[in-house]
Amino acid sequence: MNRIFGIIIPTLLGALPVAAQTTVVNDRVVAFSPGERLEYAVSYGPVPAGTMELHVVELTSLGDRPAYHFASAVESNRAVSYVYQIEAREEAWLDADRLHSLKYLRDSVEKGKERDRSYTFDQQRNVRLDAEGESQPTSPNAVDQLSMIYYLRLLPYDQGSRFTLRNQADPNDNPLTVRVLKRERVKVPAGTFDTWVVELGLRTDSGVFKKGGDNRLWLTADSRHLPVKITSKIGLGNFVAELVKYEPGKAITAR
Numbered sequence: 001m002n003r004i005f006g007i008i009i010p011t012l013l014g015a016l017p018v019a020a021q022t023t024v025v026n027d028r029v030v031a032f033s034p035g036e037r038l039e040y041a042v043s044y045g046p047v048p049a050g051t052m053e054l055h056v057v058e059l060t061s062l063g064d065r066p067a068y069h070f071a072s073a074v075e076s077n078r079a080v081s082y083v084y085q086i087e088a089r090e091e092a093w094l095d096a097d098r099l100h101s102l103k104y105l106r107d108s109v110e111k112g113k114e115r116d117r118s119y120t121f122d123q124q125r126n127v128r129l130d131a132e133g134e135s136q137p138t139s140p141n142a143v144d145q146l147s148m149i150y151y152l153r154l155l156p157y158d159q160g161s162r163f164t165l166r167n168q169a170d171p172n173d174n175p176l177t178v179r180v181l182k183r184e185r186v187k188v189p190a191g192t193f194d195t196w197v198v199e200l201g202l203r204t205d206s207g208v209f210k211k212g213g214d215n216r217l218w219l220t221a222d223s224r225h226l227p228v229k230i231t232s233k234i235g236l237g238n239f240v241a242e243l244v245k246y247e248p249g250k251a252i253t254a255r
Helices: 145-152
Strands: 023-025 028-030 037-044 047-062 065-076 086-095 101-110 113-122 127-130 135-137 162-165 176-188 191-201 215-220 227-234 237-247 252-254
Touching (some): 086 145, 176 227
Antiparallel strands (some): 023 028, 037 237, 086 101, 101 113, 113 127, 162 176, 176 191, 191 215
């Protein structure tokens, strides 16, 4: 059951206010805004397994850099916790101008055991530093696993679009391939949405997504690219996260 969650961290389309999601940073329109909150119901196959939340906390600064502060939370429900209990919290700071990671934190409790991670990124040297100061190499402009969900929302999707991203925060420099499969209307608890169905190809496990699995995102086919559904084939079943509630962020302009 631990692979269900891995290292986690997604009404009619026109009913959600686009203007409330428009943030401009250094003259670039960004698909998300501070205050945005996405709440998901998580299942493994037909079994309800828990909840997941993604939150754009604020646009702040870290050191001398403007930064998006992201947070996520995942929690198994009571029934699943009898088999494998997990509570996990992640935080990440993404450079708002250069779109690479500055810092990443993860605190979790799995089967009663606490597991913590803490990384800061030295993007000039292409390394990440853990809490003890030990370093590992990363790809240039590395993006951590939580921030990558938001980074994917910034890509210019269209029918047949394909991207190869080499900026995962992965010491082995494994690329992430992104391919638009089709346009599809999908129904989730939050409503019915017009979406792009996006397939992710990985060579290593990355957060909720697993290498060799059938990893897909359903992103709204508008400028927000909201992830309304997330799936990953794990073992004999499928991890599925479906959007239950959406709170838009506050429009801002920053330089």
